[in-house]
Structure formats: structure tokens, C-alpha cells
Amino acid sequence: MDLTPTGMERDTAAPTLGARIHAIAAELYPICRSLAGPGARATLDVVERQIALKRVETPTGTPAHDWATPLEWRVHDAWIRDPSGRVVVDFSDCNLHVLNYSVAFRGRMTLDALRSHIFTLPEQPDLIPYRTSYYEDQWGFCMRYADVEKLPAEGLYDVCIDAEHVVGAMSHGEHLIRGDTDREFVLTTHICHPSLANDNCSGIAVLTELAKTLAGRDLRWSYRFIFAPATIGALAWLARNPEVVDRIDHGLVVSCLGDAGGPNYKRSRRGDAPIDRAMAHVMTGAASTGTIRDFAPEGYDERQFCSPGYDLPFGLLQRSIHATFPQYHTSADNLDFIRPEYLAASHDTILEAIEIIEADYCPLNLSPMGEPQLGRRGLYGPVGGGAQIFDIDAIRWVLNLADGCHSLLDIAERSGLRFRVVAAAAERLRQARLLT
Amino acid sequence: MDLTPTGMERDTAAPTLGARIHAIAAELYPICRSLAGPGARATLDVVERQIALKRVETPTGTPAHDWATPLEWRVHDAWIRDPSGRVVVDFSDCNLHVLNYSVAFRGRMTLDALRSHIFTLPEQPDLIPYRTSYYEDQWGFCMRYADVEKLPAEGLYDVCIDAEHVVGAMSHGEHLIRGDTDREFVLTTHICHPSLANDNCSGIAVLTELAKTLAGRDLRWSYRFIFAPATIGALAWLARNPEVVDRIDHGLVVSCLGDAGGPNYKRSRRGDAPIDRAMAHVMTGAASTGTIRDFAPEGYDERQFCSPGYDLPFGLLQRSIHATFPQYHTSADNLDFIRPEYLAASHDTILEAIEIIEADYCPLNLSPMGEPQLGRRGLYGPVGGGAQIFDIDAIRWVLNLADGCHSLLDIAERSGLRFRVVAAAAERLRQARLLT
Amino acid sequence: MDLTPTGMERDTAAPTLGARIHAIAAELYPICRSLAGPGARATLDVVERQIALKRVETPTGTPAHDWATPLEWRVHDAWIRDPSGRVVVDFSDCNLHVLNYSVAFRGRMTLDALRSHIFTLPEQPDLIPYRTSYYEDQWGFCMRYADVEKLPAEGLYDVCIDAEHVVGAMSHGEHLIRGDTDREFVLTTHICHPSLANDNCSGIAVLTELAKTLAGRDLRWSYRFIFAPATIGALAWLARNPEVVDRIDHGLVVSCLGDAGGPNYKRSRRGDAPIDRAMAHVMTGAASTGTIRDFAPEGYDERQFCSPGYDLPFGLLQRSIHATFPQYHTSADNLDFIRPEYLAASHDTILEAIEIIEADYCPLNLSPMGEPQLGRRGLYGPVGGGAQIFDIDAIRWVLNLADGCHSLLDIAERSGLRFRVVAAAAERLRQARLLT
Structure with missing residues (x-):
């Protein structure tokens, strides 16, 4: 890299x-x-x-x-029709509507019986929840609470979950x-x-x-x-x-x-x-x-x-x-x-x-006895007290901690400088043959 | 236990x-x-x-x-009578009145002389202090500051500390x-x-x-x-x-x-x-x-x-x-x-x-490669995203840290859970043969 | 000491x-x-x-x-005369006026040409900056920004830096x-x-x-x-x-x-x-x-x-x-x-x-099994609950931590007491032959 x-x-x-x-x-x-x-x-x-x-x-x-x-789960269709025959939930509208990994089911039942198979979010009445039943054989639907509240209480509901669990991969x-x-x-x-x-x-x-x-x-x-x-x-x-x-x-x-x-x-x-x-x-x-x-x-x-x-x-x-x-x-x-x-x-x-x-790597200062002379290598501004060309802070931190025990990330953490700044300073020092 | x-x-x-x-x-x-x-x-x-x-x-x-x-200290009686003969301090009223471990004393003296043997709390004038003199032979009384202030300045006080220090045990x-x-x-x-x-x-x-x-x-x-x-x-x-x-x-x-x-x-x-x-x-x-x-x-x-x-x-x-x-x-x-x-x-x-x-003990997870399947052991709720029967957080923390290096208290400290909750989870896992 | x-x-x-x-x-x-x-x-x-x-x-x-x-730097004189011959900067007024380690220079030039050799502090217009040029051959002056602003724009300035860099020591x-x-x-x-x-x-x-x-x-x-x-x-x-x-x-x-x-x-x-x-x-x-x-x-x-x-x-x-x-x-x-x-x-x-x-040194408690009896050594006040003669806190800290593993400074740091207080307590304990 x-x-x-x-x-x-x-x-x-x-x-x-x-x-x-x-x-x-x-x-x-x-x-x-x-x-x-x-x-x-x-x-x-x-x-x-x-x-x-x-x-x-x-x-x-x-x-x-x-x-x-697990077995593969294949769901082909799923819906509920209310007593009037109107489809009130349809898997093709949103796949969250079916309890994920639900077993197959076909039958007719009252709303009361159906309710125990319907998951809702009463506090978020307009949202369909996502529910799963991987490790227990259940069938069920996930619906908007607001929609469930509107279902007629009387009559029988027609329920279909056309799904299969098959040996596969x-x-x-x-x-x-x-x-x-x-x-x-x-x-x-x-x-x-x-x-x-x-x-x-x-x-x-x-x-x-x-x-x-x-x-x-x-x-x-x-x-x-x-x-x-x-x-x-x-x-x-x-x-x-x-x-x-x-x-x-x-x-x-x-x-x-x-x-x-x-x-x-x-x-x-x-x-x-x-x-x-x-x-x-x-x-x-x-x-x-x-x-x-x-x-x-x-x-x-x-x-x-x-x-x-x-x-x-x-x-x-x-x-x-x-x-x-x-x-x-x-x-x-x-x-x-x-x-x-x-x-x-x-x-x-x-x-x-x-x-x-x-x-990241552990650099080694090749001039570790005191600071090397940065000025003659073009790494230090010509006028003391004046502006610096390079990030002299980063250069000094790298030189100071490049003792073989500190990686660039260590140096960034200790100095509070960004890694990219430290890495750039290390690269300049490598080019100046002050670092390996 | x-x-x-x-x-x-x-x-x-x-x-x-x-x-x-x-x-x-x-x-x-x-x-x-x-x-x-x-x-x-x-x-x-x-x-x-x-x-x-x-x-x-x-x-x-x-x-x-x-x-x-030390010698045993036995105190039988102690009191001070004011110049009029009135008892102004009596050991039988409160045993704090006698400097604890006080030597015996009997004598008559002015209030000024007596004062250096009376300990009070001027800032809590209605309370008797508790004082001791175990390692220096002293006699003394502890009194309410308010009571001392009321003592008549003239005349001689009769003082008695009937106590003894005896060889015993x-x-x-x-x-x-x-x-x-x-x-x-x-x-x-x-x-x-x-x-x-x-x-x-x-x-x-x-x-x-x-x-x-x-x-x-x-x-x-x-x-x-x-x-x-x-x-x-x-x-x-x-x-x-x-x-x-x-x-x-x-x-x-x-x-x-x-x-x-x-x-x-x-x-x-x-x-x-x-x-x-x-x-x-x-x-x-x-x-x-x-x-x-x-x-x-x-x-x-x-x-x-x-x-x-x-x-x-x-x-x-x-x-x-x-x-x-x-x-x-x-x-x-x-x-x-x-x-x-x-x-x-x-x-x-x-x-x-x-x-x-x-x-407290250091549990060992018997199924440490990944998480064991909790659902088939009745330790995980049947509907993903639904309610949990047990404290699944505690169960997961115990399983995760049950590497032989962490005790239940270590787990409680690291997870921020109460020890009793961690201990209960460990017990359930032991019953499920997931922990020793 | x-x-x-x-x-x-x-x-x-x-x-x-x-x-x-x-x-x-x-x-x-x-x-x-x-x-x-x-x-x-x-x-x-x-x-x-x-x-x-x-x-x-x-x-x-x-x-x-x-x-x-480096070479020695010897500066004998330095000044600038404006086109009218007036001395506008003089080394003898303030040695900061010459760029430290400046090379020698003598010449006449316009203010515009001169400006690139003058260092100022525009945000502190009444102060002369201190600048150095150790590692690049430059000549220059340091001046009050306010003074530079007053210099006439027309005419030639006479510039002198009578300095030398000589082999020496x-x-x-x-x-x-x-x-x-x-x-x-x-x-x-x-x-x-x-x-x-x-x-x-x-x-x-x-x-x-x-x-x-x-x-x-x-x-x-x-x-x-x-x-x-x-x-x-x-x-x-x-x-x-x-x-x-x-x-x-x-x-x-x-x-x-x-x-x-x-x-x-x-x-x-x-x-x-x-x-x-x-x-x-x-x-x-x-x-x-x-x-x-x-x-x-x-x-x-x-x-x-x-x-x-x-x-x-x-x-x-x-x-x-x-x-x-x-x-x-x-x-x-x-x-x-x-x-x-x-x-x-x-x-x-x-x-x-x-x-x-x-x-600082690591004291050793000579009576480390329990506390030594301070009272009979005059290190504890005669009346329990009464005033203490010495800093009993410091004495107890020194005794407690004088196990050969804690120096006086360690004891001061752990106890929150001042070093001088700890050292004084240690000295008293040495005098009482409780510490070496």
C-alpha cells in the first residue's frame, strides 16, 4: 500500500x-x-x-x-382476507408482513383467534414490525397496529401462508x-x-x-x-x-x-x-x-x-x-x-x-543522539521565530518517539496529532534519510 | 452456602x-x-x-x-460537691462523667484548681464529652459546659473518684x-x-x-x-x-x-x-x-x-x-x-x-466456540425481536467471560450488572450444562 | 544534606x-x-x-x-539612514535591532527593496521582534512596525551591518x-x-x-x-x-x-x-x-x-x-x-x-506488627479525644507505609500530606527508634 x-x-x-x-x-x-x-x-x-x-x-x-x-425457507404467497373477502394483508405488498421463517398455514378463524398470530407495534401504530421465529414452529403475520384496529370483529377470516421449509443449503x-x-x-x-x-x-x-x-x-x-x-x-x-x-x-x-x-x-x-x-x-x-x-x-x-x-x-x-x-x-x-x-x-x-x-509501523530515528539538524535538510524555516514550512511539531514528535518502541499510531495518540500528519512527517523524514 | x-x-x-x-x-x-x-x-x-x-x-x-x-479499671463511685454540698456531677447519672481510666482521687479544692481536671465541649454546651487517659496517670471529670458555667466561683469543692487499677486480666x-x-x-x-x-x-x-x-x-x-x-x-x-x-x-x-x-x-x-x-x-x-x-x-x-x-x-x-x-x-x-x-x-x-x-467463583463456558444455541434450551424467547423470558444480557455476559479468568464478581463489574443477576444467570447456565 | x-x-x-x-x-x-x-x-x-x-x-x-x-558572530555597528541622512535604526539603541547572526552588509537601496530585510510585528506595532538566522546567510533588521510605517517612501536608504563571522570557538x-x-x-x-x-x-x-x-x-x-x-x-x-x-x-x-x-x-x-x-x-x-x-x-x-x-x-x-x-x-x-x-x-x-x-528515602518500620505504642514515647497526646502534640496523621502514615517499598515521597503522594510534614514525622520516628 x-x-x-x-x-x-x-x-x-x-x-x-x-x-x-x-x-x-x-x-x-x-x-x-x-x-x-x-x-x-x-x-x-x-x-x-x-x-x-x-x-x-x-x-x-x-x-x-x-x-x-437450518432448513431453507421458501415463501410463495401469504395473505389474510376479512369476512367480506377483502385482502387486508398481502405478502406481496411488503415481505415484513410474514413472520420471518413462519411455518405454512391455511385456515379460517375469528379475529380473536387470529390476534395471537399477529404482531404489531401499538406505540408505532403505522409501522410494520420485523419479527422472526427461527427456533420454534410458529405461523404469524406482522401488521400495522392501526390496520388491525380497523378489522371487523365479527365473522371468519381466511388465512393463507404458502411457505415451505425444505432440506437444501x-x-x-x-x-x-x-x-x-x-x-x-x-x-x-x-x-x-x-x-x-x-x-x-x-x-x-x-x-x-x-x-x-x-x-x-x-x-x-x-x-x-x-x-x-x-x-x-x-x-x-x-x-x-x-x-x-x-x-x-x-x-x-x-x-x-x-x-x-x-x-x-x-x-x-x-x-x-x-x-x-x-x-x-x-x-x-x-x-x-x-x-x-x-x-x-x-x-x-x-x-x-x-x-x-x-x-x-x-x-x-x-x-x-x-x-x-x-x-x-x-x-x-x-x-x-x-x-x-x-x-x-x-x-x-x-x-x-x-x-x-x-x-502503521515502528520507525527508527537514525540520528537519535539529540535532534538532527533540520535546517540544512530543508525541514526547518530559515528564520528562527518565523514561519515554518512543514509541520515541525509532527517532525519533532516522530523523531522523539522513533525509538523502535512506538508505532506511528502510538505517536499520533501520544502527541494528539492526526495519524495522517504523523505519517506525512515520517515520510519526509524517511526521504531525508533520518528514519527507517 | x-x-x-x-x-x-x-x-x-x-x-x-x-x-x-x-x-x-x-x-x-x-x-x-x-x-x-x-x-x-x-x-x-x-x-x-x-x-x-x-x-x-x-x-x-x-x-x-x-x-x-493493661491493669483492670474498676470505678465504684465518683462525684463533685459544690461548696454548698450539692452534688453537681455524679457518676451514677452517666458513666461518661468520669475520665475513662481515671486514677482515684479524693480532695477539696477551689473551682479554679478543679477546672484543669474538667473536660467540656464549649461549642456543644449541653453535651458531656467522652475522654480517656489510658497511658498517663490523670484524674478528671467530663461535664456539660453549661453546667460548669453555673458553678459558684467561691468556696471549696469536694471531689471524689473512688476507682482502682488492679492486676487482673x-x-x-x-x-x-x-x-x-x-x-x-x-x-x-x-x-x-x-x-x-x-x-x-x-x-x-x-x-x-x-x-x-x-x-x-x-x-x-x-x-x-x-x-x-x-x-x-x-x-x-x-x-x-x-x-x-x-x-x-x-x-x-x-x-x-x-x-x-x-x-x-x-x-x-x-x-x-x-x-x-x-x-x-x-x-x-x-x-x-x-x-x-x-x-x-x-x-x-x-x-x-x-x-x-x-x-x-x-x-x-x-x-x-x-x-x-x-x-x-x-x-x-x-x-x-x-x-x-x-x-x-x-x-x-x-x-x-x-x-x-x-x-463467587470462576465459571467455565462448556460451549466456548461461538454462542451456544439458547433457544433450544429454553433460554431465549421464541420470537426474535419479542420479549425475553430470562435476563439474556446476563446470560450472554456470563457465557462471554466464562473463560476461567473471570469470576462472577469480575463479570458483574465489567458488565455493570448486579452480582445477584449474574449469579442467577450462571446458575441457569449450570442447570443447562453450559457452565461449570 | x-x-x-x-x-x-x-x-x-x-x-x-x-x-x-x-x-x-x-x-x-x-x-x-x-x-x-x-x-x-x-x-x-x-x-x-x-x-x-x-x-x-x-x-x-x-x-x-x-x-x-558555529562560527563566532561579532557585530560592531549597524544602522539605517533614511534618504535625509537621519539614523532610523541603530544597533547601539537595542541589540534586537539586528537579525541575530546576520551577515555583514553595506549598501544603498529603496525602501521597497529594504522592506524584505526588515522584520516587524504588525500586531504589536511598538515592539521590536527577536529573530535569528543561524543556518541561512541573511542580513536583516528587526524594527517596530510603527517606526517602519513612518519611513519616507522616496529616495535611497543607506544600510550598514558591520558584522563578521569568524573561526573561533x-x-x-x-x-x-x-x-x-x-x-x-x-x-x-x-x-x-x-x-x-x-x-x-x-x-x-x-x-x-x-x-x-x-x-x-x-x-x-x-x-x-x-x-x-x-x-x-x-x-x-x-x-x-x-x-x-x-x-x-x-x-x-x-x-x-x-x-x-x-x-x-x-x-x-x-x-x-x-x-x-x-x-x-x-x-x-x-x-x-x-x-x-x-x-x-x-x-x-x-x-x-x-x-x-x-x-x-x-x-x-x-x-x-x-x-x-x-x-x-x-x-x-x-x-x-x-x-x-x-x-x-x-x-x-x-x-x-x-x-x-x-x-527522600525508603524508611523501614522497626515495630511493624500493629502500631507501636506512641503514648509512652511522647508521640501521642495524653488524653484520648483531646488535642495532639504532633501530626499524628503523618506519624501513622509513615509507620503504615514504612515497609521498605515506599519512599517518603510515595507516602506524601498516597496520604495527600506535604513532603515536609511526612519528612518531619519520619524524623521524629527515627529519633524514637521506631524507624530506620
Whole structure:
């Protein structure tokens, strides 16, 4: 990788990049995804039109540590007709309407009997909730509370969920960018949520575009992008790739990358991994309103990567934190909720962290006894007390801490300077043969 | 000990417990105590009516490190008659009136001469101070400043202190509850103060009742309750019980447990002993207004247990900190100043810390590679996004940190959850065979 | 050194001391100093009239790590005449008027041509700036902006800088006070600034007087005072005294010791050296308004002493921090700007830190099992609850922490007591044979 941090100076609001990411998210949004089935495959098809993908199909029932891969879920149609025959809920209007992974059902019943199968959000009466039932056989619908309130009380409702659970395979995709070494930086996100734009069409789309950004760069680490269903997808990948696990140096889980909040970074279980420190630096940048929080075993697949048997250095990047914004897991998490500028900013946040990790090294001052004479090397202004040509502060910090025990990121943290400024100073000092 | 923390759920304001403790304190209050003599024995008699006591009599002059046990002090009568013959101070009214450990005296003198032997509190003119003179031969009285101001200036006063210092023994008592091991948890308080209710009839009474609470429980540690005179009592015990000292894992000094302030816990010299961490957790509980302070070598017998040659893990529990409340060491520290509800709360504070130390252990996750599947074990709600049956946060924290390096208290501290919640989650996971 | 901290009780505003220091500064002020030449020698002459000096002349061109010692600069005369022949700038008025280390020049030119050789402070129009050009051949004048604005635009100006750069030597001086050991405490300041009173006639004068204060004291360390030009002076000294460098335990750079601000102490690169901890203690003293900041590789010669190849424990003491006060490096940094009381306070600040370092040791409690009996040794008041004769808090802290692992300064830091109080308590305990 080019050590000059030019990549960092990109305008993070560049409409082209954001528009590209939003377009991918828009393509992903309508697909009805679940843990396994045609929705996941259609999702990977979208990604594969952008970047090369290794497609992996893990047969139903394959053990994955304490778990096994699930049956595929295929839903063909689903609706409720009221006693007058009017369709009051239709899966084709919005795939959130069906309880995700619901068993098939056909029958007629009173509204009272039906109610126990309808999930609503009374406090958000105009939104459809997103609910799942992966591990218990249930059937159900998710509806706007306001719509349920309008249903006639008398008469019988005709209910249809034309779905099937079939032996097949769970799908995931991987994209690998080979770097100078086979040590890996893994970026991953879940592909199992149906029509929810921020959680997580945004994450899939950002990682897809990020893979294109990194393509062709000179990289020290190999970058693996994993697009997999939540929990069981991560578990299956971990269980079946022990030799890759041993090569992971950095990892990042992403979700909810398109809204106006945050960004927020949740540290890995280790708390001080390079990804944690790089992200902390990015989050405290002048242009960032980012915040950082400590690891907690809730959230997304960092729960698996950071389980005690693995304890891998995976953090979680989000803009608004899941379950803290009112659109979360509702029909309001739609394509209007995510914006090109925030998607681009998320892309750039991850890229900046990658560039820090790539560019970081422990420099060694070749003239460590006292300060070297900067003036005759053109690194110090000609008039003492006058203006300086270069960032003399950064040059002095690098020289002072370049004792083989401090990396550029250490120097940035201790000096309070931005990494890019420290890296630029180090580069000038290398050119002046004062540093290796 | 039963590891389910049911004991913690007791109503801390239970009148029965508080009333029992207050009744013991009331029985102790009138006794005229000092370092050694009949007052100490009468005090231990009161305790022995509640719990079995090993009574120890250490002969006068027995060496105890840099010290020696003192002569017994016996005071039979003490008064001052004014020039008109009126009794203006009478020991039988209040035993604080005599300088504690005062030498005997009989004589007639002017008020001016008498004044140098009278201790008052000019800023609290209606209170009698508590003063001692253990290490210098003095005679004296403690009086209300207002009363002294009213004494006639002319004429001779008749003064009598009918007291004696005799070779005998210093008394202390011990109560031992044997646990599964002979490693010890020592709880101790001083028994040498005369009619001062908070300092320290409250401490004696609370420990007495606590011993009854622990009786019959299944305990990992053996619990030793030591009732002894301050300073010399602790020193004599330490000097004469080196084999017990080597078995002490936890220790607590108590005093001033009955007033409305605090509670306050002062850390041991080590600062991070298990008793320090358990008490810190109790003090930061939602129901607690407790505060914590660092060790300082002043206060009660923690000065001896935490001296550099011992450095034992003894903290100090109080409600109001000694010498910070106006009733301290005055006649206002009476039975009205201590309240049953605060005495019961103090009992429960200590018990909660004991229960944490007893219940703490380092669990090991038996399914550490990723998260185990909670749903099929009934530990996760059936509808994703719906309500949870159990405290899923606590279950996840325990699983995540159960790597053999974190105890339940570590997990509670890192997660910010209450110990009882963490312990309950661990117990459920043990029942589900996910934890040992 | 006498371990009783009586020296600390000096009145820091003592007019005699402050007046003596100010008088030395006043003698130094008019001299036109630069890196090398007669000004440096005249400066050392002034110091040598107060204390013995080893005068060192390092020949021009002598290598010093990455640098070499400079040519001497001798300036005989310098002026500008306006087209009417009036002298508008004259070196003899103020030596700041000539760009320090300026090359010689003689010529006639327009005001426009002249302007590029004149340095001003437009925002401080009545002040002459101090500027240097050590490493580029330039000629120039420094003038009041207001004066330049008044110069007639038409006609030719006659310009003269009668200066020469000659092969000679760079001068510095050293004063050594031998202590009980050859381990060294180095105090140093720069002597290369011309008529700037605070930066740094104040530093030279304070160190000179401090050397007199320490003379004849019984000291554990040897004290070396180095008066040398900035940067190259420190580098040359370091390069040529490797055997002394190995013996340095403590170091301090001083500058700007006479103004009303601060004091401020900047930590050494190590951050926790004894000088850092002693100065931190002095700065947080009740009488001090001192502040502390972390090391940064800018400032004075601590940049050289704390370079990574040396990493010596040198801090920087100042009152106002350089470059933060408006008089800095201007003609307003004159003898009125520095005051006797602040110069004396700076002297005493350094002396207090020295006395802490000299008096610090790790005491050992000879009666560590419990507390020793203070009463029979006259260290505890005769009436319990009554007044104490000595500082019983300090006595108890010393006894408690005198385990061989805590120095007096450790005890002061942990207890929050002043070092002098802790040291006095330790001395009393030594007299009572309770401490070694």
C-alpha cells in the first residue's frame, strides 16, 4: 500500500460513491431474505454483479459447533382476507408482513383467534414490525397496529401462508483480496434480514463498494469479505475455516451504515486490538462526531467472533446503534432512511481505519543522539521565530518517539496529532534519510 | 452456602431484625466499659446470652508486640460537691462523667484548681464529652459546659473518684462458625467504649445478630467474630494467634452501624482485596447510598490488622464516619441516635458482601466456540425481536467471560450488572450444562 | 544534606534573594549574545564574578553528533539612514535591532527593496521582534512596525551591518558542587539570547544564585550547572561528556523564571522520573499556583537531553510558558517584566524539588506488627479525644507505609500530606527508634 495517506483526503460526501452504494442497497432492498433460501441467493447475486464472489452452500443440518445449519425457507404467497373477502394483508405488498421463517398455514378463524398470530407495534401504530421465529414452529403475520384496529370483529377470516421449509443449503459468499501476506483482515456483515434498508442493505452495499475501492491497491494484509446469515452463518464459517481463523489479525462487523446518526464503534472483547485503536483514532478525528463504546456481548456477529473460545479482534461499526432508533426493525427502515452521503461516510470511515493499519509501523530515528539538524535538510524555516514550512511539531514528535518502541499510531495518540500528519512527517523524514 | 442469592432479597427494613439488634444494643448501653475490667465482662455476658462465646482472659502485663495488656479499671463511685454540698456531677447519672481510666482521687479544692481536671465541649454546651487517659496517670471529670458555667466561683469543692487499677486480666470473646474449610473470614469490633450507643453498642449488636444469621448455613469460609477492646485487644489477639492469622482471607472491622448516615466503606491497605471489591459492589447497588474511601491509617482496629507487618485484608464498615457527626464521642450518642432500620440495613450490607464472597467463583463456558444455541434450551424467547423470558444480557455476559479468568464478581463489574443477576444467570447456565 | 526540611520554610518573597537575582539579570541584560562570540564570553564573565566557572571553548567546526559548532558572530555597528541622512535604526539603541547572526552588509537601496530585510510585528506595532538566522546567510533588521510605517517612501536608504563571522570557538561554562557521590543532578540554561530579560537573563541569574545557595550543603548528589548556547551548546556538551551523561540521575532545564505567571513544569520524556514526581509535588503545594504538563518535544534543551538516544530525566521549569505571553521574543521582555519576588520564588521552587530528592528515602518500620505504642514515647497526646502534640496523621502514615517499598515521597503522594510534614514525622520516628 502506498504509505502516503492520500486516500484519506477524499471528500467523504462524494456523491458518486454514495450514489453507487445507495443503488446497490436499493437493488437489495425488495428481496425477501431469511437464514437460508432463495432470498440469500438473490442477495449474493446482486453482490456478485459488483465483485467476484466465492459462493458457498452448506447443506442443511451441517453441524456448526453447538448449532446446525437450518432448513431453507421458501415463501410463495401469504395473505389474510376479512369476512367480506377483502385482502387486508398481502405478502406481496411488503415481505415484513410474514413472520420471518413462519411455518405454512391455511385456515379460517375469528379475529380473536387470529390476534395471537399477529404482531404489531401499538406505540408505532403505522409501522410494520420485523419479527422472526427461527427456533420454534410458529405461523404469524406482522401488521400495522392501526390496520388491525380497523378489522371487523365479527365473522371468519381466511388465512393463507404458502411457505415451505425444505432440506437444501445455507448460502454465503466470500470475496478475497490477496495482499503481500496471507495474514487476514476480515470484514463481514449479515444477509438474512428482509426489506430493512439500514439493517442491513446498507452494510452489504458498503462492503461491496469497499472491496472495489481496495482492488488493485498494494496491501500488506489480505482482505476477506464475508456475506453470511447472522449467527449461524458466522458460526458455520468459523467452524469450517479453522486454518483461516488462525491467520486473522483484524476484523470488523458492520451494520446500519446509512442513517444520519453516529458513527459509533464498539470495541472488540480484547479492547485494545489494532482495529480498536485505529477506529478510536478515526472516531476522534476533527471531522468525526464518532463515539466509542466498550465491548458487550450483544449486537451482531461480533458475539461469535468474540466468543471466549475465539476471542478474535472484531469490532462493530455502525452509525446509529441498533435498537436505539425508532425505525429499527420496522417498515420505516426503508430506502429513504439511508442517504448516499452517510453511506459514503461509512465507507470512508472503514477505509481510513484500514489505511491506518496498513500504514502503521515502528520507525527508527537514525540520528537519535539529540535532534538532527533540520535546517540544512530543508525541514526547518530559515528564520528562527518565523514561519515554518512543514509541520515541525509532527517532525519533532516522530523523531522523539522513533525509538523502535512506538508505532506511528502510538505517536499520533501520544502527541494528539492526526495519524495522517504523523505519517506525512515520517515520510519526509524517511526521504531525508533520518528514519527507517 | 446456598449459591442462590435469596438472602439478598430480604427486606432490609424488616422491623423484627432491626428491633432485635436494637434490643441488644440497649442492653449493652448502660454498662461502664473500659480497656479491661468488669464492664468488658458484663458486655461479653450480654453477647453470650445470644451466641456461644469463647471467653479469653489475658493477664495484666502480658506482652503484645510493642504493648502490654493493661491493669483492670474498676470505678465504684465518683462525684463533685459544690461548696454548698450539692452534688453537681455524679457518676451514677452517666458513666461518661468520669475520665475513662481515671486514677482515684479524693480532695477539696477551689473551682479554679478543679477546672484543669474538667473536660467540656464549649461549642456543644449541653453535651458531656467522652475522654480517656489510658497511658498517663490523670484524674478528671467530663461535664456539660453549661453546667460548669453555673458553678459558684467561691468556696471549696469536694471531689471524689473512688476507682482502682488492679492486676487482673483483659477480657475478650470469640465466636467461631466452622465452614467447609479452615480459611477464615474475621469480623471484629471494639468493646471498650462506655455509654456510647452508635460507637459502639451498634457494632457489637449487629455482629451478634449476624452470627445468628449465618448459623447453620453451608459456608465455604469459617467465620470468626472477635469482640475485644480497641487497639490493645486487637494487638493481643494478633500476637497470640499467629496460626489463625495465616488462615485469614477476609476481614472486616465495624463501628457506628446504627445512625442514619452512610453507609461508608473504607478499603483495606491492599485496596483490591475480595472484601474491598465485594463491599464496593454492595455500596454501588441501586438501593444503596453508600460511599467508598481509600485506606488511611486512622480509625479503628483496621490500623492494627493493616499494619505493615500484617497487611491483612481488613476494611472498615460504618454508616456515618466516626468523628464527622456531632454526636460522636458525646452523651448525644445515645439509644435514640441509633434506629432499628439502620441497624438492620448494616446487618444486611455485611451479609450481602459475605454472600458475594461465598458465591463467587470462576465459571467455565462448556460451549466456548461461538454462542451456544439458547433457544433450544429454553433460554431465549421464541420470537426474535419479542420479549425475553430470562435476563439474556446476563446470560450472554456470563457465557462471554466464562473463560476461567473471570469470576462472577469480575463479570458483574465489567458488565455493570448486579452480582445477584449474574449469579442467577450462571446458575441457569449450570442447570443447562453450559457452565461449570 | 541536612534531612530536616528547614530550607523549605524560607519566605519565598524574601527581598534580599530576589533583589540579588534581579541584579545579576540586570548585569546580563545589555549584552549582545548569540551562539558564539564575545557576548557569550561576557555573559560567562558576569556569572564567574558570582561563582567559580570552568570555562570551555569548543573550536568552530567541532562535530557534535549531527551538528558542528558555529562560527563566532561579532557585530560592531549597524544602522539605517533614511534618504535625509537621519539614523532610523541603530544597533547601539537595542541589540534586537539586528537579525541575530546576520551577515555583514553595506549598501544603498529603496525602501521597497529594504522592506524584505526588515522584520516587524504588525500586531504589536511598538515592539521590536527577536529573530535569528543561524543556518541561512541573511542580513536583516528587526524594527517596530510603527517606526517602519513612518519611513519616507522616496529616495535611497543607506544600510550598514558591520558584522563578521569568524573561526573561533563556542563558549560555555560549568559549575560543579561535589556531593557525597559522583551521581549528578544537572541544571542547565541557555546563554545565547541577547537583550531578553525573562528569556533568559532570569534563568542564568536564578541558577547562579541557586549554586550559591547549595554551596556548603551536605548533598547526596553532585550538582552540575551548565550555562551554554541553546541546542548546539547542549549537543556539544552531550557529545563530549559521555562519561558524565552516564552518571546523571536528575536534570532540569530552566527559562523564563522572572514573570508573574505560572509556575509551570513540563515533565521529562519518561514522565515519572524522580524530578518529575518531586516537581509535581512542589507544583501542587498549597502555596503554589503551579501547573504541570506532559512532555512534548518542543521548547528548550530538554529536546536534546530527552532525545531518544539519551532519554535523560530532564524536565523544564518556567513561570509563563514560552511563546504564550505577548512579551515573548520582543523588546517588551525587558528588566521591568521580571520581578525580584518571582525570581526568588523560582529559586525556591527548584530548591524545594532538590530538597525533596535529597531527603527522600525508603524508611523501614522497626515495630511493624500493629502500631507501636506512641503514648509512652511522647508521640501521642495524653488524653484520648483531646488535642495532639504532633501530626499524628503523618506519624501513622509513615509507620503504615514504612515497609521498605515506599519512599517518603510515595507516602506524601498516597496520604495527600506535604513532603515536609511526612519528612518531619519520619524524623521524629527515627529519633524514637521506631524507624530506620
